[in-house]
Amino acid sequence: MRLIARFALDNKKDFEIVDVFDKKIERQKIDKKNPVVQSLMPKYPAAIWMERKIRDEFGIEFEGAFDKRPLVKHERFPKNIYPLRKDFEKKDIEFDDFKPYKYEEIEGDNVFTVPVGPIHAGIIEPGHFQFSQAGERILHLEVRHFYKYRGIEKMVEGKKPKEIKKLVERISANESIAYQIAFTDILSQAGESQIPSSLKQKYFTVLELERIIHHLTDLGAIPNDAGFAPALAFMSKLAEDARRVMAKITGHRFGFGAIKEEIELDYETLIDFVSHLKKEVEFFEDWIEDIASVWDRFNTTGALSKEKALKYGVVGIGARASGIKLDRRDNDFYKNFGFKMQLGKKGEVADRFMVRIKEILNSIEMIKNFKTGKNEKLCIKEFKDGEYMSFTESSIGELFMYMKIKNGTVERFYVRDPSHINWQAFHTTIYKDIIADFPLINKSFDLSYAGNDL
Amino acid sequence: MLKFWEKRIKTGILTENLEFDKELEKIKKSIKDKVKKHFAGSLAIRMVDSGSCNACEAECNALSNPYYDLGRLGIHFVASPRHADVMFLSGVMTMNMYTHAIDCYKQMPNPKWVIAIGDCVRDLGVFEKTYAIKGNDLKIDHYIPGCPPTPQDIIKGLLEFLKTI
Numbered sequence: 001m002r003l004i005a006r007f008a009l010d011n012k013k014d015f016e017i018v019d020v021f022d023k024k025i026e027r028q029k030i031d032k033k034n035p036v037v038q039s040l041m042p043k044y045p046a047a048i049w050m051e052r053k054i055r056d057e058f059g060i061e062f063e064g065a066f067d068k069r070p071l072v073k074h075e076r077f078p079k080n081i082y083p084l085r086k087d088f089e090k091k092d093i094e095f096d097d098f099k100p101y102k103y104e105e106i107e108g109d110n111v112f113t114v115p116v117g118p119i120h121a122g123i124i125e126p127g128h129f130q131f132s133q134a135g136e137r138i139l140h141l142e143v144r145h146f147y148k149y150r151g152i153e154k155m156v157e158g159k160k161p162k163e164i165k166k167l168v169e170r171i172s173a174n175e176s177i178a179y180q181i182a183f184t185d186i187l188s189q190a191g192e193s194q195i196p197s198s199l200k201q202k203y204f205t206v207l208e209l210e211r212i213i214h215h216l217t218d219l220g221a222i223p224n225d226a227g228f229a230p231a232l233a234f235m236s237k238l239a240e241d242a243r244r245v246m247a248k249i250t251g252h253r254f255g256f257g258a259i260k261e262e263i264e265l266d267y268e269t270l271i272d273f274v275s276h277l278k279k280e281v282e283f284f285e286d287w288i289e290d291i292a293s294v295w296d297r298f299n300t301t302g303a304l305s306k307e308k309a310l311k312y313g314v315v316g317i318g319a320r321a322s323g324i325k326l327d328r329r330d331n332d333f334y335k336n337f338g339f340k341m342q343l344g345k346k347g348e349v350a351d352r353f354m355v356r357i358k359e360i361l362n363s364i365e366m367i368k369n370f371k372t373g374k375n376e377k378l379c380i381k382e383f384k385d386g387e388y389m390s391f392t393e394s395s396i397g398e399l400f401m402y403m404k405i406k407n408g409t410v411e412r413f414y415v416r417d418p419s420h421i422n423w424q425a426f427h428t429t430i431y432k433d434i435i436a437d438f439p440l441i442n443k444s445f446d447l448s449y450a451g452n453d454l
Numbered sequence: 455m456l457k458f459w460e461k462r463i464k465t466g467i468l469t470e471n472l473e474f475d476k477e478l479e480k481i482k483k484s485i486k487d488k489v490k491k492h493f494a495g496s497l498a499i500r501m502v503d504s505g506s507c508n509a510c511e512a513e514c515n516a517l518s519n520p521y522y523d524l525g526r527l528g529i530h531f532v533a534s535p536r537h538a539d540v541m542f543l544s545g546v547m548t549m550n551m552y553t554h555a556i557d558c559y560k561q562m563p564n565p566k567w568v569i570a571i572g573d574c575v576r577d578l579g580v581f582e583k584t585y586a587i588k589g590n591d592l593k594i595d596h597y598i599p600g601c602p603p604t605p606q607d608i609i610k611g612l613l614e615f616l617k618t619i
Contacts, residue, residue, distance in 0.1 A: 074549070076549075081585070091584060091585060093549070095549070119502055121533035123511050125508055149549070149586050150546055155584050167581065170507040170581070176509075237521065283461065450505075
């Protein structure tokens with residue numbers, strides 16, 4: 001069984017823990033006076049961050065947990081408040097005294113640590129990586145995040161579902177379309193209406209375009225981190241072209257506001273572009289295959305073994321490059337439009353690189369097949385109270401979204417970004433590598449910091 | 455490899471491609487002159503994300519693609535605040551990034567400027583104040599609005615900023 005998410009609810013009279021697995025959902029109520037629950041950490045390592053987050057935000061303790069350090073509450077964040085409890089309403093809090101965070105470090109003769117971040121050398125999001133090194137070899141890495149923790153779950157509470165759309169699409173901009181589709185799916189469930197098939201085709205068209213942009217960016221950035229800059233020039237041009245097409249068909253370069261109840265897509269522009277793109281990507285594949293220095297770096301680097309990937313429940317590109325058949329698009333609807341699962345073998349940087357190339361080509365096929373002249377509309381009049389869940393395959397991996405509506409307003413909102421799982425498995429990939437390989441491995445996963453931190 | 459060079463020659467230099475609007479070309483020229491005058495030909499920028507949705511970062515990365523190629527104007531992004539003249543600041547300034555962003559600013563040598571990228575820095579954009587958001591306290595010398603500002607907006611904004619100094 002794969003753990004998808006573990007999160008908590010505050011039901012006023014008690015707390016509730018919801019465990020979402022791929023085959024079932026488990027719920028357990030917890031007494032507020034003595035909030036203790038059995039930990040899943042020992043069996044499912046992906047629960048580590050989820051439980052530490054719940055502990056920080058709700059003050060629920062986990063029995064049998066081996067990691068009880070704060071997660072979202074950093075050094076000067078007050079530790080005695082539980083912001084996601086319903087009785088917490090403050091919007092301004094003061095900094096507390098500095099309490100050092102105890103990193104996982106290895107000690108010994110000639111072993112030293114290399115702290116990297118939260119502000120990095122390039123133009124990238126903030127996060128911290130603590131390396132324990134023996135010379136160039138990495139002995140251990142702890143990934144520490146939540147520098148971008150904005151409290152989005154609390155921000156949307158008490159609002160009408162439609163009011164939070166702009167917020168949801170800006171949780172993580174590089175997966176914005178996926179977030180919007182998951183959100184619209186939840187709204188349609190709550191409105192007891194079905195998304196018409198032709199509208200779905202349009203949604204998925206934009207989603208595939210988003211995936212193409214994401215993959216193109218990485219196909220340039222990964223070789224660049226291996227010292228092959230021409231690929232970056234080539235691919236960043238194509239990524240910019242794709243972004244301009246996105247702006248042309250949706251009105252925004254990132255597709256903010258693209259997924260509406262009714263949309264019109266300029267398929268002509270889009271199909272012209274993807275036909276051209278297909279040739280360019282095939283050229284690129286042919287070209288980069290001959291660059292030996294690139295493959296010397298890609299092969300054997302950053303291997304995510306199938307066992308580890310399964311243990312952590314890794315999703316998306318990370319899972320597929322390790323040979324795990326896991327893709328939310330693996331259903332009859334998508335297959336009718338030409339979806340083919342793209343798999344790697346060893347889970348190395350090379351596999352993730354190749355899976356990205358193959359997925360772009362597959363997305364191009366699908367966009368061509370998604371073309372439709374129909375113009376159906378999604379009608380949502382009012383929202384029924386209840387709990388709703390949705391899954392979407394974003395450009396990073398499986399996105400899980402949960403929303404509870406009570407009295408017509410959002411009672412609880414939770415998102416498990418694909419990055420939230422994959423970041424936790426990240427450290428398992430570096431043990432055979434040297435520290436200089438880290439940027440390359442990081443880029444080959446290209447996870448979101450904003451989506452993870454919420 | 456031969457195929458690559460054939461393509462390379464056929465593609466030509468994209469930054470001089472006429473498909474690009476002339477207005478931008480004009481702006482680029484005046485930026486180049488300003489950078490030459492005030493910063494001895496090289497303006498170094500340090501980008502700090504204090505809690506954005508990562509769109510602003512993506513657009514700043516796009517500034518170095520062959521279409522915009524900021525590098526040829528003498529503007530480049532540097533890896534350390536100690537090498538920077540200007541800080542690009544994006545995001546809502548979370549509690550957890552607050553001290554780090556201020557540290558980064560303190561590390562920059564004088565004279566220094568802060569340019570805000572995107573709406574979040576000014577008024578949180580579409581976001582709202584929560585317990586986890588501290589809000590920006592750094593003095594902002596210039597705002598480049600937008601959610602996110604496009605690469606053109608950023609180039610135009612840079613020029614406006616250069617006019618003020």
